[in-house]
Amino acid sequence: MDRNLHLGLDIGSLSINTVLMDDERNIIENRYDYCHGKPFHLLKDLLSDLFTKYPENSVKTVAITGTGGKLAEELIGGFFVNEIIAQSASVARLYPEVKTVIEMGGEDSKLIFMQEDEKDRASRLSDFALNNICAAGTGSFLDQQAKRIGISIENEFGELALKSKDPPRIAGRCSVFAKSDMIHLQQIATPVHDIVAGLCFAVARNFISSLGKGKQLEFPVIFQGGVAANAGVVRAFKALLKAEEGDLVIPEYHASMGAIGALYHIMDTTQPNPYKGLDDLNNYLTSDHARGSWEEALVESAVKYNKDVTPIPDNVDKLDVYLGLDVGSLSTNVVLIDKDNNVIARRYLPTASKPLDAIRIGMSEIFTEVGARVRVQAAGTTGSGRYLTGDFIGADAIINEITAQATAAIAYDSKVDTIFEIGGQDSKYISIDDGVVVDFEMNKVCAAGTGSFLEEQAEKLDINI
Numbered sequence: 001m002d003r004n005l006h007l008g009l010d011i012g013s014l015s016i017n018t019v020l021m022d023d024e025r026n027i028i029e030n031r032y033d034y035c036h037g038k039p040f041h042l043l044k045d046l047l048s049d050l051f052t053k054y055p056e057n058s059v060k061t062v063a064i065t066g067t068g069g070k071l072a073e074e075l076i077g078g079f080f081v082n083e084i085i086a087q088s089a090s091v092a093r094l095y096p097e098v099k100t101v102i103e104m105g106g107e108d109s110k111l112i113f114m115q116e117d118e119k120d121r122a123s124r125l126s127d128f129a130l131n132n133i134c135a136a137g138t139g140s141f142l143d144q145q146a147k148r149i150g151i152s153i154e155n156e157f158g159e160l161a162l163k164s165k166d167p168p169r170i171a172g173r174c175s176v177f178a179k180s181d182m183i184h185l186q187q188i189a190t191p192v193h194d195i196v197a198g199l200c201f202a203v204a205r206n207f208i209s210s211l212g213k214g215k216q217l218e219f220p221v222i223f224q225g226g227v228a229a230n231a232g233v234v235r236a237f238k239a240l241l242k243a244e245e246g247d248l249v250i251p252e253y254h255a256s257m258g259a260i261g262a263l264y265h266i267m268d269t270t271q272p273n274p275y276k277g278l279d280d281l282n283n284y285l286t287s288d289h290a291r292g293s294w295e296e297a298l299v300e301s302a303v304k305y306n307k308d309v310t311p312i313p314d315n316v317d318k319l320d321v322y323l324g325l326d327v328g329s330l331s332t333n334v335v336l337i338d339k340d341n342n343v344i345a346r347r348y349l350p351t352a353s354k355p356l357d358a359i360r361i362g363m364s365e366i367f368t369e370v371g372a373r374v375r376v377q378a379a380g381t382t383g384s385g386r387y388l389t390g391d392f393i394g395a396d397a398i399i400n401e402i403t404a405q406a407t408a409a410i411a412y413d414s415k416v417d418t419i420f421e422i423g424g425q426d427s428k429y430i431s432i433d434d435g436v437v438v439d440f441e442m443n444k445v446c447a448a449g450t451g452s453f454l455e456e457q458a459e460k461l462d463i464n465i
Helices: 039-053 069-076 083-094 139-148 157-161 175-187 192-212 231-241 254-269 279-286 355-373 386-393 401-412 451-460
Strands: 005-011 015-022 027-034 059-065 100-104 109-114 125-130 221-224 319-327 331-337 343-350 374-382 418-422 427-433 436-442
Touching (some): 005 069, 005 254, 015 254, 027 039, 027 254, 059 069, 059 083, 069 279, 083 100, 083 254, 100 192, 139 192, 157 192, 175 192, 192 231, 221 254, 319 355, 319 386, 331 355, 343 355, 355 374, 374 386, 374 401, 401 418
Parallel strands (some): 005 059, 100 221
Antiparallel strands (some): 005 015, 015 027, 100 109, 319 331, 427 436
């Protein structure tokens, strides 16, 4: 005999959490899937997969929460439940002793205060606070920083943070401030595990200050949401809250507490509203609503710079060359040029939070390629890591980025008067008059509109930048 089933969905900004319960509220299915910018395509795939294992008509209740919950309610049926109510409902029933809820997801975070209510233990929501429109201090913030330094957020990040004995202080209120702090720490050779631990403490510190706003977080505190899987952040909350054994609870289904709570709330308060099928969802996905749009390609400038490698002439025994290094926040460029500015060898590789390693790799590859046939006459460095790099290689010149960009542009086009330069984390406008820099501007504190911004959005959409 087929049993009744109850479906809970938490459709968030980065993932969908799916829970399936029976009448006794036993959890039969529990899934966590990244949506990569296509939540309703993923929803269709999840439901199609689910109903290959269970009869579609066995689903008696559909409860939906999260940022995509309202639209999903229209497309597949069921009831939408506000995220605060859903999160608090699961805590009230599964962890009635808890007084404070910390919930941290992909792009939002919540602080919920619970109160004692002996008459109605299912409704204990007292007060709450939400993060603002910035995702700094959420799971997305940690994802971005983990990708920058080349470690897995799922497998390495949290455990690596536990190795740190004295985490450095890193800004957590803004991901751009955090990147700036990280770059400075990298340039002074701070171990990666200390930087990772500093990020975990930054997230926890930002949460407590921006959402708590001086309020007392009473124990027991429960920490749920996807970020609760990160051991480094758990450690940071324990340290900052001065939590003792049992004060900080990590629920078994920490990532799915919203979907579970939505189901509890609907099953307790509302007549079942069954799943209505995929027809409306399919129509939505094939309509213009779900399609992206692209503008026509930009027209390439007539001014080109020569980045092709010029072979060393056969009749030259040793060619005099000049070494240039540009060590930036995200990438490292190594180049050899001759006296006529021809590129003899070049490498472009990720800095990956280890500038000296990037320099070693780039220079060793170039040495293997042309080292026996060149004589380095001088070396210069630029970029955010120019001082560390300059000391490391014994550079003849350490040049600021404005001067370096302008010098190169003028070498290719003596009449240039305007330069736009966009790098990994900063951007520059340079005004030139008759071959002389007369004015310039740099972005101040925000990396929106730079390469890092594009890279992070591409990652969310599962597109290779």
